[in-house]
Amino acid sequence: MKIAILGGTGDIGEGLALRLAADTSHRIAIGSREAEKAENKAEEYTTELESRGLDAAVTGGENAAVAAEARIVVLAVPPYHVGDTVEAVAEALDDGDVLVSPATGMKRDEEGFHYHKPGAGSVTAIVADAAPEGVDVVGAFHNLAAARLANLDADLGVDTLVIGDDEDAKRTVSDVAEGIEGLRALDAGGIANAPEIEGLTPLLINVASSNDGLDDLGVRFQ
Numbered sequence: 001m002k003i004a005i006l007g008g009t010g011d012i013g014e015g016l017a018l019r020l021a022a023d024t025s026h027r028i029a030i031g032s033r034e035a036e037k038a039e040n041k042a043e044e045y046t047t048e049l050e051s052r053g054l055d056a057a058v059t060g061g062e063n064a065a066v067a068a069e070a071r072i073v074v075l076a077v078p079p080y081h082v083g084d085t086v087e088a089v090a091e092a093l094d095d096g097d098v099l100v101s102p103a104t105g106m107k108r109d110e111e112g113f114h115y116h117k118p119g120a121g122s123v124t125a126i127v128a129d130a131a132p133e134g135v136d137v138v139g140a141f142h143n144l145a146a147a148r149l150a151n152l153d154a155d156l157g158v159d160t161l162v163i164g165d166d167e168d169a170k171r172t173v174s175d176v177a178e179g180i181e182g183l184r185a186l187d188a189g190g191i192a193n194a195p196e197i198e199g200l201t202p203l204l205i206n207v208a209s210s211n212d213g214l215d216d217l218g219v220r221f222q
């Protein structure tokens with residue numbers, strides 16, 4: 001399957017691109033607001049994969065161009081820009097495409113990070129409101145640490161909670177997630193449940209920063 005990662009030039013995009021390209025047969029395209037930046041990053045990721053003996057080419061291009069070619073489009077951009085990004089690529093999306101939101105709005109004070117719940121109820125709900133008709137929205141990958149994901153020497157052994165109002169789209173994204181070695185996808189219900197999942201991310205960051213040896217923390221439900 002063709003998977004586009006918009007903002008795949010950033011931290012979580014790098015981790016998802018490397019893991020998906022390393023562990024699955026999906027074709028991964030990196031998106032950026034600047035085509036050349038995406039092409040350069042795609043080349044960097046391909047070189048990293050090749051250095052590990054992995055023959056998995058990653059391509060790159062402008063966000064709308066890579067979205068046009070993909071069935072799954074991951075919005076790996078800052079939470080306050082997901083709505084704009086969906087609008088920027090809306091015409092490139094086809095019926096049956098799936099938008100995936102890993103984004104969490106956070107604010108920081110002297111005590112740590114806190115969930116910044118948007119007016120729509122969650123970032124995933126913002127994406128659902130902005131998505132063109134016929135395009136499904138699924139939330140996933142919120143609680144993964146980018147650095148651990150991008151370090152292909154690191155074992156994952158963590159879960160990702162998957163939410164969505166369309167069961168087929170949710171299953172498709174869960175199958176893609178489970179293609180990553182060490183990642184288990186758990187169904188967490190519909191988009192109405194997104195705030196609980198997005199709100200887990202600042203908790204993980206606070207726990208990681210307050211406890212030695214817990215950098216790049218993830219969650220495993222058992």
Ligand SMILES: NC(=O)c1ccc[n+]([C@@H]2O[C@H](COP(=O)([O-])OP(=O)(O)OC[C@H]3O[C@@H](n4cnc5c(N)ncnc54)[C@H](OP(=O)(O)O)[C@@H]3O)[C@@H](O)[C@H]2O)c1
Nearest residue numbers: 007009010011012032033076077078079081103104142146
């Ligand atoms: N970092 C993590 O550990 C982590 C974990 C789970 C979920 N997430 C979520 O994943 C998303 C991306 O996080 P990140 O840490 O990867 O972010 P990031 O590295 O700061 O940014 C990712 C990419 O977003 C694009 N971008 C920046 N400003 C933009 C704008 N105004 N409009 C559209 N695109 C813009 C940039 O790509 P171009 O300049 O190439 O367009 C950038 O490379 C966030 O919503 C975050 O909540 C992050």
